[in-house]
Amino acid sequence: MWNKEIETMQRKDMQALQTARLFETVKRVYDNVPFYRKRLDDAGVCPDNIKTLDDLQRIPFTVKDDLRDNYPFGLFAAPMKDIVRIHASSGTTGKPTTVGYTRGDLEMWSECVARIAAMAGANENDIAQIAFGYGLFTGAFGLHYGLEKIGAAIIPMSSGNTEKQAMIMQDYGSTVLVSTPSYALYMSEVLQEQGIKKSDIKLRIGLFGAEGSTEEMRCQLENRWGIIATENYGMSELIGPGVSGECTHKSGMHINEDFFIPEIIDSKTGEVLPWGEKGELVITTISKQGIPLLRYRTKDITYLIPDQCKCGRTLLRMAKIQGRSDDMLIIRGVNVFPSQVESVLLDIPHISPHYQLEVGRNGFVDTLKVMVELEDSSLLDSFSKLEQLEKTIKHKLHTVLGLDAKIHLAEPKTIERSMGKAKRVIDLR
Numbered sequence: 001m002w003n004k005e006i007e008t009m010q011r012k013d014m015q016a017l018q019t020a021r022l023f024e025t026v027k028r029v030y031d032n033v034p035f036y037r038k039r040l041d042d043a044g045v046c047p048d049n050i051k052t053l054d055d056l057q058r059i060p061f062t063v064k065d066d067l068r069d070n071y072p073f074g075l076f077a078a079p080m081k082d083i084v085r086i087h088a089s090s091g092t093t094g095k096p097t098t099v100g101y102t103r104g105d106l107e108m109w110s111e112c113v114a115r116i117a118a119m120a121g122a123n124e125n126d127i128a129q130i131a132f133g134y135g136l137f138t139g140a141f142g143l144h145y146g147l148e149k150i151g152a153a154i155i156p157m158s159s160g161n162t163e164k165q166a167m168i169m170q171d172y173g174s175t176v177l178v179s180t181p182s183y184a185l186y187m188s189e190v191l192q193e194q195g196i197k198k199s200d201i202k203l204r205i206g207l208f209g210a211e212g213s214t215e216e217m218r219c220q221l222e223n224r225w226g227i228i229a230t231e232n233y234g235m236s237e238l239i240g241p242g243v244s245g246e247c248t249h250k251s252g253m254h255i256n257e258d259f260f261i262p263e264i265i266d267s268k269t270g271e272v273l274p275w276g277e278k279g280e281l282v283i284t285t286i287s288k289q290g291i292p293l294l295r296y297r298t299k300d301i302t303y304l305i306p307d308q309c310k311c312g313r314t315l316l317r318m319a320k321i322q323g324r325s326d327d328m329l330i331i332r333g334v335n336v337f338p339s340q341v342e343s344v345l346l347d348i349p350h351i352s353p354h355y356q357l358e359v360g361r362n363g364f365v366d367t368l369k370v371m372v373e374l375e376d377s378s379l380l381d382s383f384s385k386l387e388q389l390e391k392t393i394k395h396k397l398h399t400v401l402g403l404d405a406k407i408h409l410a411e412p413k414t415i416e417r418s419m420g421k422a423k424r425v426i427d428l429r
């Protein structure tokens, strides 16, 4: 274990630690973030009211829109001179949800990921190939520094260029692969096409996350690569990867509870549900300095597993994410809101506001097809104009989503009209 003292802490000690840190966090945001001061004042809560963990329930929820309304830095609780890193994830309007880290936050983040890497069986002898995109996305940097902390040798490959990934994996003898599960499956196909066999590589552990995957997918990954495939969970607003991760027993993801207090709520009523019941995961960060969040609604549906794990860790586990309570899609690890597509399409002349997204899977890779309806049929007579229009849509979508989509231009009035809620998304996965 990377941090045995914390990872095997008795429940009452963990609760005492959480309570003290919760108080500090509430005080920090009350003193430093005008948004939170007002929120807490409106709810009649002041830091001195936080005496036990039950008092958490007196605090109002924070939602993604709160970050958006205070874009970009309005929820930061540390002065800019103390912020040393900025990351972001996609938001509903194309404006990214932006988060800032102090030096202490970066240390805490590496600690979280170091634990998760160690839980999965990684150590200082490993060579870790990071196949997440380096950039505003938290995936690559998060895993990078956490694995570096445990002493593994990092190969900062970034995502894409799959043939080169395969070559490096074979030549450098990578033992740990960090990626989305779907990209790992695609990579395995490329390796196969290149005639690289399991026995030609040294891979032994997969650290997969950023999107959901099924047990069947895990089986495929383990068989194709000959590895232990583990899953981890996180989100940029909370820190990035490192909120929770699986140990080698693969029976739920251990939550780093000394940094994150989990709750499960009924997403319709907001009522807190007992451990074991399925609902929306709500997380309070209790040691972040840059942008602490109180009762952040993740929209991810899961349940908490309280019984002790065979690995000996006492950290509470969360089950695989069972879905989301909003319309966010995860396509090749990228968060996509249908509203982002809509805002792009509605800005382009000659197309009607009727559209549909078809998300599918080709082999193991997610695909996105955007069906767009032409405003009038006159354009159908000119191949070059159609081609130009298609290129424009593709390019603009790529700029906003960071994803390649296939564009299907449909004749006027052919996309299904709805009588109630529009069915914008067909998910065939």
Ligand code: DLL
Pocket: 089, 090, 137, 138, 139, 140, 208, 209, 210, 211, 212, 213, 231, 232, 233, 234, 235, 236, 237, 240, 241, 242, 298, 300, 320, 321, 324, 330, 335
């Ligand atoms: O995806 C952070 C991350 C990077 C986690 C790498 C793990 C590995 P965001 O881009 O902000 O952050 O997206 C967060 O991704 O609310 C979930 O819906 C989804 N997600 C992340 N991990 C998992 C997982 C990163 N293991 C959103 N299973 C979250 C299912 C996941 N969904």
